[in-house]
Amino acid sequence: MSVLLAIVAGLFALCGDLFLREAAGLDVYSPDFLVVVIMWMGTTRTWTQGAIIAAVLGLFADGFAGSPLGMHMLHALFLFYLSKATSTRVLFQGFIGRLLLGLLGGIASLFLLVLLSRLVLAEATLALRISHLIVPRVVVVVVFVPIGFPIMDRLEALFVRQPDRDLL
Numbered sequence: 001m002s003v004l005l006a007i008v009a010g011l012f013a014l015c016g017d018l019f020l021r022e023a024a025g026l027d028v029y030s031p032d033f034l035v036v037v038i039m040w041m042g043t044t045r046t047w048t049q050g051a052i053i054a055a056v057l058g059l060f061a062d063g064f065a066g067s068p069l070g071m072h073m074l075h076a077l078f079l080f081y082l083s084k085a086t087s088t089r090v091l092f093q094g095f096i097g098r099l100l101l102g103l104l105g106g107i108a109s110l111f112l113l114v115l116l117s118r119l120v121l122a123e124a125t126l127a128l129r130i131s132h133l134i135v136p137r138v139v140v141v142v143v144f145v146p147i148g149f150p151i152m153d154r155l156e157a158l159f160v161r162q163p164d165r166d167l168l
Contacts, residue, residue, distance in 0.1 A: 002160050003053060006041055009152060010057035013037045014064050031140040032109065034061055036148040038076050039105045042083025043092065043149070044156070054080035071120045078112050079105065095146050102145030106138035 013033030020030040034057060041050045058073030065072060083105060086092075092101040114130050 002156060003049065005156055005159050006037070006045070006053045007056060009155070010034060010037045010053070011060060014057075014060055018064055031144050032106075032137060033144070033148070034076070035079065035105055035109045035141055036102075036144050037152070038079050039083045039101060039145065040149050040152045042080050043087040043101075044153075045084075047084060050080050050084060051077060068120055071116050075109070075112050075116055079109055082108055098146040098149055099142055102142040103138065105145070106141035107134070109141070110134055110137055 013036065017030060017033050020026045024030075038054055038057065041053060044050075045053065054076040055073050058076030059069070061067075061072035061076065062069055083101070086101070086104065090097075092098055110130060110133060
């Protein structure tokens with residue numbers, strides 16, 4: 001059930017991101033909800049389970065974005081592994097810790113996306129826009145990580161029914 005919850009949360013994140021970009025016209029200031037979900041998985045899932053879920057969500061992101069198959073999948077996998085590796089070494093608990101994790105994840109996500117777009121698409125337009133994107137996107141991810149992590153934790157506790165977790 002927890003695998004299904006992460007996949008459904010990722011799909012809702014992709015739908016919310018697509019809605020804010022297309023319908024609301026927030027291209028630069030659109031929060032990348034999938035980054036928040038993948039970073040949350042890096043702090044809560046095992047290596048194997050999280051990698052499989054991140055690959056599936058990246059595959060869905062490829063379909064939503066219309067990018068070549070595997071580009072967002074690699075992005076999601078690299079971001080998951082980075083989040084998992086840092087969360088096992090450093091304890092990112094509390095508000096300040098989650099802000100720092102959001103800062104690290106937001107910057108790493110943009111640079112991974114630029115690197116992969118240069119390698120996969122051989123395109124420089126995203127690389128040229130990085131200076132315009134880095135501040136708004138990272139700030140929005142930093143703001144949404146401390147909000148999204150407790151929501152995801154509570155949803156998982158509600159649906160997975162673990163007695164030692166806090167319920168709503």
